[in-house]
Amino acid sequence: MTLRPEITKLRELREKALLGGGKEAIDAQHSKGKLTARERIELLADPNSIVEFDMFVQHRATEFGMDKRVALGDGVVTVFCRVGGRPVVTIAQDFTFLGGSLGELHAAKIVKAIQYALSTGVPIVFLNDSGGARIQEGVDALKGYGDIFYWNVQASGVVPQIAVIAGPCAGGAVYSPALMDFIIMVRKTSFMFITGPRVVKAAVGEEVDEFQLGGAEVHAYRSGMAHLIAEDDKDAISLIKKLLTYLPSNNMEDPPRVDTGDDPERRDYELDNLVPEDPNKPYDMYEVINRVVDLGTFFEIHRFWARNAIVGFARLNGYVVGIVANQPAYLAGVLDIDASDKIARFVRFCDAFNIPIITFVDVPGYLPGTKQEHGGIIRHGAKVLYAYSEAVVPKLTVIVRKAYGGAYIAMGSKHLGGDFVVAWPTAEIAVMGPEGAAEIIWRKELEKAKTPEERDELLKKFTKEYRDRIANPYVAAARGYIDAVIEPNETRPTLIKMLNYLLSKREVRVRVPPRKHGNMPV
């Protein structure tokens, strides 16, 4: 049977669209160690699940020879697809056409994709690989960015938004990923900055290359912009797939529960001796987390940034939970500016998407010093208080060891609406550490010591007295600030039982006048 010419034409057009900016540009993309937009989507999507839209969109610019440089699709591929059986809207910029630069129609495609995701309640995956605003299109390109930012904000808290930086991302272009929930950066091939090395040199005299300025390591370790770091494009796609398994499709749904096969009654007796006898000795909070949650399910976010705090997703009896913890093995688990930002942002994400929060506490307080004070630790620390107080998802807290001062209150305490707060017998809940407290309370007695040895002896005695009388879990338990004191080995079964009861939690709130939104100290 001969094909009708209309169908032949359609097939030819499709073939052309698949080539994006052409064979040569595709080869150049591969030679940089990058996949093309379509190859990335193919890797992400379940077989036979892709429906592409706007394949024939073209820009309408005419200036600077643009009338002669046209590609079907205009440098971005937008699709519905399934990932692990669940629908996802995916946007992939095509660097092979004009460097994936963003013009009016390129932006309109992205906006349409976000709107589809919003109207159907499915997550957005945005694979960024672009030279930024299409220079030839001027203000139309800027308008396009403005529209995308606006729609990223409309989608915020409604559907999960995951950005991958898989190439350049410069200038205002960085703000779409910044407005989304998670950023994955690809090592060696991606960078992200507001102003590039040339402008940096001219403006402030610093000499840096793109990667020193905004490579994956910089954003994963120092700025905290990158939540996850991928070795290459393929690895980035695997990370997206994994991340999606912990997320609901939208804020009206719960994350999917899966049977992990781990016994909900499993007790881990190693936990009983994990906390060292000496309260000043560190131990590794990852041990606690990994032994309590369903085995092998902890998926850490922001692993390399603000390592004194730990956040990530895990499963408890198959249910997705958000884990927040202090890490005594790094800076003693202190809360500083970055740790506060890290925790507050994660708590708010969990709350927006119906993910219960499990907090493991071992915190000596907020970090003192001019650097922190002048950097605004008050404002940043307040975010943690705000986020926990605002969150209405089930909040379960385990006080493992230190819970001192304001940081005790901040870390998911009863006072900020913690639903179930338990302490291990090793917990020390007080205004400050027992030794510091003894130095203040018994200052006069200590001054009377005749030798340093005698002073040390006295201090030891007073410290013990403070610990026995105040810095233990039983004083708080006597007031009901702690719901239970449990053996460490009981942590998993206890949390699982209580989580089951709390899954039907409905927030009982004090009546407050209606408001648009609060004024979080951002």
Ligand code: HXC
């Ligand atoms: C139009 C662009 C472009 C852009 C790249 N191209 N960026 N075309 N507008 N913004 C084109 C190149 O001219 C080239 O076209 C092709 O894409 C591939 O680019 P190369 O330079 O050959 O690739 P590479 O060496 O990998 O370098 C990539 C790059 C570089 C680092 C992104 O192209 C670059 O610096 N581009 C300019 C980046 C920039 O200043 N953008 C504006 C940012 S400000 P040919 O013809 O060779 O195929 C911004 C404001 C947004 O985005 C504000 C929103 C509020």
